[in-house]
Amino acid sequence: MPTTEPDDRAGTTENPKVLSIDARTLRGLAHPLRIRLLNALREFGPATASGLADRLGESSGATSYHLRQLATYGFVEDDPARGKGRERWWRAVHAGAAFGPEFMNDPDPEVRGAMGLVLHEVATVHGQELSTWLGTMHEWPQEWYAASDLSDFKVRLTPELATELSDKIHALVNSYRGRVPEDTEGSAVVRTHLHIFPRPTD
Structure with missing residues (x-):
């Protein structure tokens, strides 16, 4: 099951911070700028359309329109704590999203296309x-360079074992959440990407 931050396998039933995507919300998300806007709000916190336009190098008209579309599909909402002036502040509703595998085999080509767009945009962001x-x-201290990793592995698995591997890696990453307070000296937000996919052998 592909996920976006916070890389949590649970859906809304077990974890209200993660939105389980359905076909309707998938179509609403399937636009490169909407994905970038949502990622920015999740990573950097509430912002205005103009602030996001500056960050992403887009026009405020475009960011404003796509923020309203994201709100229509339940991804973002007004931030009442900041929306006291003329500018409208937005915040992400959920910390992350989870996607089921069924969308790639959906009989509706629009749904399959939306899923493909979202997955390719996620891969682009990772790159x-x-x-x-x-x-x-x-520019980083030597300790961070030594702590970083750029590895790839090849191992023969069944689909069931690949799922088990993915679940264990997700659980391991999530076990580190909350262990370091935000103001800890020398700490940083660490991004961990997980890609598991089969390849032909000939």
Whole structure:
């Protein structure tokens, strides 16, 4: 099951911070700028359309329109704690989202196309984040360079064992949540990407 931050396998029933995507909300999310807007709100907190436009290099008209669309589908909402002036502040409703595998086999080509767009955009973001790290790692203390990892592995599995591996990695990452307070000296937000997929052997 592909997920976006916070990489939690639970859906809304077990974890209200994670939105379980259905076909309707999937179609509402399937736009590159909407995905980038939602990621920015989740990572950096509440913002205005103009603030997000500056961060993402877009026009405020475009960010404003797509924020309203995200609100229609329940991804973002007004932030009442900040929306006291003329500018409208937005915040993410959920910390992350979970996608079921059924969308890639949906009889509706629009749903399959939306799923493909979202997955490719997530992969693009992962690549951009990794490229940013590689281009700026010389600016970080040596300890962070030593602690970073850029590895890939090949192992023969069944679909069931691949699912088990993914579940265990998710559980391991989640076991580190909350262990380091935000104001801890020398700490940083660490991004961990997980890609598990089969490859042909010939």
